[in-house]
Amino acid sequence: MKSIGAAISLALCTSMLSLAAAAASDDQMQGAAHRHGAHDHGASLVGKSGDPAKVTRTVVVDMNDTMRFSPSTITVKQGEVVRFVVNNSGKLKHEMVIGSASELKEHAQMMMKFPEMEHAEANQVTLAPGMSGNLVWQFDSAGKVEFACLQPGHFEAGMKGIVAVEGKM
Template sequence: MTNRRHALQTLASTALLAAIGPAAAGPGHDKPHGPVKKEQTDWGIAGDAKAVKRTVQITMLDAMRFSPDSIAVRLGETIRFSMQNAGTLSHELVIGTKAKLDEHAAMMAKFPGMEHDEPYMAHVGPKAAGDIVWTFNRAGNFGFACLIPGHYQAGMVGNISVTA
């Protein structure tokens, strides 16, 4: 009976993960191995590394903070976010609107092993580094956060202000 229950739970989980898409398709938080998806979002679009005009260094801290935690960007600017995890815990940086970050954080709480394959997300292991290249082609106030369960809730967030 236990094996049957486990099989049904596995089947239900697989169906749910398939329904919510490739962002939750498997364990880990690996970046995609294929071409970057260039889909327009409310906060911009995946950038071309050749178009990078500025690199912003971001340090991820086990105190559940980013340094810096506020970034000013010009409309149309392509930024390379170069993250360094200075801690002993895994962290991630996800760019988005407050609503999208809240939504994704809730999903991460339910499925902590979600795999990220979006170009505005990067998982960075302890003492490791990672990059995101992003073009901010929409003005507004956006955010970035570590959505690993507990980190977002502890205040591991930052702000991005995009102005003309």
Template structure:
């Protein structure tokens, strides 16, 4: 299909420009790593943060503090009646992906920086915050991002060891 090929080419170009070439075999729409983090391993998890997604188009909590170096397990619950997702990325990545989702609302995901949760269900996402800084997260289901379903994760700098 021409549309599929065009979208595939656009995504490939976006990934190449972003320097997001990864060696795994999953279908990725954007760089799964960010300036402050990357997918983490369950064995390295230091704590669990619960996040609720609701049909009021909000995350609870919407602002989360972590520590640089921490690996966090996000337990993501959908208390609504609509499908929601949590996608971690830069504001630019999220805005670009939201635009693609509006054009292709049935797009399936298999990215380590996101989790899609059906109504009344839970899922998890493990993320390592290897740098200090701020990273965004959002629901990119069509219309949800535009309705304000966004949040921020602030990775506070690790304290320097005293000599």
């Protein structure tokens, strides 16, 4: 009898530990998503969500399974509002996320930990194979702004690009 009671106690303990671990994982995921979302509210050094009525130029960007963007370097003027028409010509899901080098690296690491994480932010467009989407962005500060695909493994494979923001003359 004692061994049955001990087995039941052990099973209950194991179940409770599993539930606690799952809850901690959910809390980490929500915290990570919250931290990521903090990058997208208001203006930042990389710019802000642009007003579609104020678009001054459209740039077509292709994403493909060679883990590259085409073009991978884009030049804009400070203050310019750009509509990116982003095409996924590959057979894998890809995304274009605009951010600083540190934000993109942090987000890529988070995506490796939580590969099923879904998110929709103003600074990104995520596309299934064969799909197209738009991203409108205003570049407020001169300097270098980066973009990348943060699907697990894609950033690490070199799927990155640069927006060179030229200062006002």
